Amino acid sequence: MKTVIVIGALGKMGQAALSGLKNHKVITAGRSGEVDHIVDITDEQSIINLYEQVGHFDAVVNTVGYCEYATFDEMSESQWMTTVTSKMMGQINLVRIGQRYIAEGGSFTLISGILNVKPIPMAIADATTSGAIDTFVKCVAYELPRGIRINAINPTVLEEAWAVYGEMMPGFQPVPSALVGKAFERSVAGFITGEVLFVDA
Ligand SMILES: NC(=O)c1ccc[n+]([C@@H]2O[C@H](COP(=O)([O-])OP(=O)(O)OC[C@H]3O[C@@H](n4cnc5c(N)ncnc54)[C@H](OP(=O)(O)O)[C@@H]3O)[C@@H](O)[C@H]2O)c1
Known part of the structure; x- marks a missing residue:
């Protein structure tokens, strides 16, 4: 059993991750609501506080990555930066800072998403x-110290999110959260590193 911090635990992707981590000790984190620790992944000090408060942990599973949606022509620099600050740098900072706190042989699992290979x-x-x-x-898998592993989960849209995103994604087949949960489990419990785990129908 590993001690796993799941960030964004109350979100749709967080719930998918939790479904695959039932054999582990899970510590939930998020920006608001009923979680064990409050964290804002866009704020370095908040990330430091999370790791300091948790103490020992073997894995970090991040399911947070806020994105702005607009046509390329209409998307402002500010909208770009909001997305970069959360989905890209927020996640990179979780690893950059977390590598100093995570247990030897620990793992990071980040979230991406199918739209980089199937654009809409x-x-x-x-x-x-x-x-x-x-x-x-x-x-970065080549540079992490102390046997630390890192993978990304790259899922298509969740069945549980189809009501929100389905209209934007004609021709896509949603997948159940439980299937995506298996990918999170494989990343946390296995020995793979430097991999992108695609979950597509
Ligand atoms: N849903 C899908 O089908 C799907 C498929 C593929 C990839 N993804 C990716 O998965 C990620 C999460 O999507 P989701 O559908 O789970 O979104 P969601 O249901 O809106 O959940 C997002 C969660 O993240 C929290 N959060 C937002 N900004 C945060 C921050 N700066 N620090 C800490 N927590 C923060 C939110 O907290 P608050 O409630 O306080 O805002 C919420 O609990 C996105 O990057 C998305 O692109 C989603």
Whole structure:
């Protein structure tokens, strides 16, 4: 059994991750609501506070990555930066800071999303930052110390989120949260590193 911090635990992707981590000791974190620790992944000090408060942990599973949606022409620099600050740098900072706190042989699991390989209108910032995260895990895996592993989960849309995103995604087949949960489980419990785990129908 590993001690796993799940960030964004109350969100749809957080719930998917939790479904795959039932054999582990889970510590929940998020920006608001009924979680064990409050954290804002866009704030370095907040990330430091989370790791300091938790103490010992073997894995970090992050499911947070706020994205703005607009056409490329209409998306402002501020909307780009909001997305980059959360989905890209927020996740990179969780690893950059967390590598000093996580147990030897621990793991980080980040979230990307299928839109970097199956683009749709309005989602250029989500797609671009998802691609950045996929590249980040593949490359930083070579640099992490003390046997620390890192992977990204790259799912298609969840069945549980189809009511929100389905209209934007004609021709996509949603997948159940439980299936995506298996990918999180494989990343946390296995020995793979530097991999992008695609979950698509
Ligand atoms: N849902 C899908 O089908 C799907 C598929 C593929 C990829 N993804 C990716 O998964 C990620 C999460 O999506 P989701 O559907 O789970 O979203 P969601 O249901 O809106 O949940 C997001 C969670 O993250 C929290 N959060 C937002 N900003 C935060 C921050 N700066 N620090 C800490 N917590 C923060 C939110 O807290 P508050 O309630 O306080 O805002 C909320 O609990 C996104 O990057 C998305 O692109 C989603």
